[in-house]
Amino acid sequence: MIEERRFVPRLALQVSLVLVLPDSGVKFDGRTRDLSSSGVFFYSDAPLAEQQEVELLMTFPTELTRNSIQVACMARILRVEPDQVAANTGIAAAIQKFDFLAEETLEVSGFSL
Numbered sequence: 001m002i003e004e005r006r007f008v009p010r011l012a013l014q015v016s017l018v019l020v021l022p023d024s025g026v027k028f029d030g031r032t033r034d035l036s037s038s039g040v041f042f043y044s045d046a047p048l049a050e051q052q053e054v055e056l057l058m059t060f061p062t063e064l065t066r067n068s069i070q071v072a073c074m075a076r077i078l079r080v081e082p083d084q085v086a087a088n089t090g091i092a093a094a095i096q097k098f099d100f101l102a103e104e105t106l107e108v109s110g111f112s113l
Contacts, residue, residue, distance in 0.1 A: 021054060028046035040056070040093050042056075045089060050079065053077075055074060056093075057070060071100055078093060
């Protein structure tokens with residue numbers, strides 16, 4: 001039996017995201033599978049390695065919230081696993097910090113999204 005190590009339950013929630021490699025500023029699209037306030041699992045074709053730090057920008061649609069909400073996150077990659085069915089890579093990441101952005105804002109201090 002695998003021991004559950006999560007302290008915060010994850011929600012099965014699929015939203016689009018933009019992943020930014022902080023060193024180069026290169027952006028990749030992705031889609032979440034599930035997320036919580038402390039972690040996220042998503043699919044992307046970004047070339048990532050374990051322990052790498054990335055920036056994520058997720059937009060929660062008005063179907064989930066009263067207004068469209070953008071969340072910018074700094075995250076550390078925990079696991080990278082190829083997914084043969086989705087022809088993408090599954091990525092588990094620990095969220096280190098996050099900020100809610102104004103509807104029209106695409107940049108916030110500390111994030112280069």
